[in-house]
Amino acid sequence: MKLVTAIVKPFKVEDVKAALQAQGIKGMTVSDAAGYGRQGGHVEVYRGAEYTVDLVPKVRIEALVNDSDVSKVVDAIVNAAKTGKIGDGKVWVIPVEDVVRVRTGEHGSEAV
Amino acid sequence: MPEISAGDTAWVLISAALVLLMTVPGLALFYGGMVRAKSTLNMMMMSFGALFVVGIIWVTYGYSLAFGPALDSGSFLGNPGTYFGLNGLLNTSALAINGAYYPIPAGAFIAFQAMFAVITVALISGAIADRARFGTWLVFSAIWVTIVYLPVARAVFYFGDQEANGGGFIATKLKALDFAGGTAVHINAGAAGLALAIVLGKRIGFGKMLLRPSNLPLVMIGASLLWFGWFGFNAGSSLGANGLAAVAFVNTFSATCASVAGWLLIERLRDGHATSLGAASGIVAGLVAITPACAFVDTFGALLIGLIAGAITALAVGLKYRFGYDDSLDVVGVHLVGGLVGTILIGLFGTTKVNELSVNGLFYGGGVSQLVIQIEAALIVMIFSFVVTYLIAKILSSTLGFRVSKDEELEGVDIALQAETAYDLVDSSKGSSKGVSA
Numbered sequence: 355m356k357l358v359t360a361i362v363k364p365f366k367v368e369d370v371k372a373a374l375q376a377q378g379i380k381g382m383t384v385s386d387a388a389g390y391g392r393q394g395g396h397v398e399v400y401r402g403a404e405y406t407v408d409l410v411p412k413v414r415i416e417a418l419v420n421d422s423d424v425s426k427v428v429d430a431i432v433n434a435a436k437t438g439k440i441g442d443g444k445v446w447v448i449p450v451e452d453v454v455r456v457r458t459g460e461h462g463s464e465a466v
Numbered sequence: 467m468p469e470i471s472a473g474d475t476a477w478v479l480i481s482a483a484l485v486l487l488m489t490v491p492g493l494a495l496f497y498g499g500m501v502r503a504k505s506t507l508n509m510m511m512m513s514f515g516a517l518f519v520v521g522i523i524w525v526t527y528g529y530s531l532a533f534g535p536a537l538d539s540g541s542f543l544g545n546p547g548t549y550f551g552l553n554g555l556l557n558t559s560a561l562a563i564n565g566a567y568y569p570i571p572a573g574a575f576i577a578f579q580a581m582f583a584v585i586t587v588a589l590i591s592g593a594i595a596d597r598a599r600f601g602t603w604l605v606f607s608a609i610w611v612t613i614v615y616l617p618v619a620r621a622v623f624y625f626g627d628q629e630a631n632g633g634g635f636i637a638t639k640l641k642a643l644d645f646a647g648g649t650a651v652h653i654n655a656g657a658a659g660l661a662l663a664i665v666l667g668k669r670i671g672f673g674k675m676l677l678r679p680s681n682l683p684l685v686m687i688g689a690s691l692l693w694f695g696w697f698g699f700n701a702g703s704s705l706g707a708n709g710l711a712a713v714a715f716v717n718t719f720s721a722t723c724a725s726v727a728g729w730l731l732i733e734r735l736r737d738g739h740a741t742s743l744g745a746a747s748g749i750v751a752g753l754v755a756i757t758p759a760c761a762f763v764d765t766f767g768a769l770l771i772g773l774i775a776g777a778i779t780a781l782a783v784g785l786k787y788r789f790g791y792d793d794s795l796d797v798v799g800v801h802l803v804g805g806l807v808g809t810i811l812i813g814l815f816g817t818t819k820v821n822e823l824s825v826n827g828l829f830y831g832g833g834v835s836q837l838v839i840q841i842e843a844a845l846i847v848m849i850f851s852f853v854v855t856y857l858i859a860k861i862l863s864s865t866l867g868f869r870v871s872k873d874e875e876l877e878g879v880d881i882a883l884q885a886e887t888a889y890d891l892v893d894s895s896k897g898s899s900k901g902v903s904a
Contacts, residue, residue: 398676398678399733399737399738399739399741400678400679400741400743401741401743401744401747401780401783401784401796401799402733402736402737402780402781402783402784403784403787404737405676405678407676
């Protein structure tokens, strides 16, 4: 089992969600995130005072997947989230030791 | 003694309620949305606090100090005992002030002027956002309204009898023109805000980190309500449902539109963007500037006063970073500077075409004499307010303490002082409760 984590632009969430559903992925967790990479921040102006906002709003999407699905899920996310401009985000994969479904107590792949 | 006029009475009573609307919720929303989310409720409570403290003072000794017969000849204050508790005034006879009669009951004037005292104190609070102790603010409100506002209001709003005997110094001796309180309200509050901001010191992070307004839609609603209420403030100052009220009303509209244009133009040229906070600020700056002038200028005068006020205040709000005083919500930049602009420009744009009580200014063939008088009146109020407020604030700082602790400031004054949270937007911030104790 793997945990696929994707940081994407907020307006790409719907596209990524649809792409994952098309791959048969049945669940995901979405949370608001803020950070910076190569994109850097932006400037806001309040009554003439300029503030550089370093942390850019992003959305973090997390999905638990079985090993056999990893490459197609990553490809699906990358294709859906891509605009070609700086700040499109990142996707990474880490191994997961165990997963438990709270309702049934199932472990491992059954619980994904 | 004249008959009571139903129309005049209705207009003044409605105007009084409109001026209350300026403070709550208008100013409270305008200021509350402009601070960070952790100070919104405290900021709004400073307006509500000024309201109830000044309200109680007004109906006990305040009105009598401002509008009662002089303590002795040449006194800057009325006798607080004459109308203590509005003694003898809450009845059906016509308003009499120092020998002059008005066709409205005294109660209508008392109510109208009460709301002026309230909003003047509430305006000051924006200079010390995020860091003032609430109890000390209430004590300050009581002291300030008594020894700064009431004497100035008497000087500006208390007229003499036919020979102008015993009238307010600025209105009847200096003969400065101030229709609705550019000096008594805005220069007064702005200078006081500057003194308080200096005494309390900068907020943690001022000039270094983002102290971003938490809710600009609230700011825009607040500014809009201020504009709506300001028609009562300015047009109500005619104390009658008459032509003068209509002149003041239209000028209040024209100047404010021009001020928004002026503010946004400066922003667009300097910063590259016309902002919503700029539009809201332009509204207030224009209203401030036209306040003293609204019954004394024609449409071109009003438009120019608004345009100039919007542009100058848009530039003036940057001064605090240059000079290093944390006037958090720009009470100085908007109210002091806007008040000075409006008060002084009467000396250029005043015209008797709209109102025989006006004086022709420099651009209307009247020479410089009125301009000099206007500058004198503005400076007198500014210096008096700044010096006395500075002393009050110093004394309160070293006795009661005026500023919250560093920990309270970092945590946020809403939780530290009011024990409440303005926004409950995230489930995880709900915490857990040990149940209700009472």
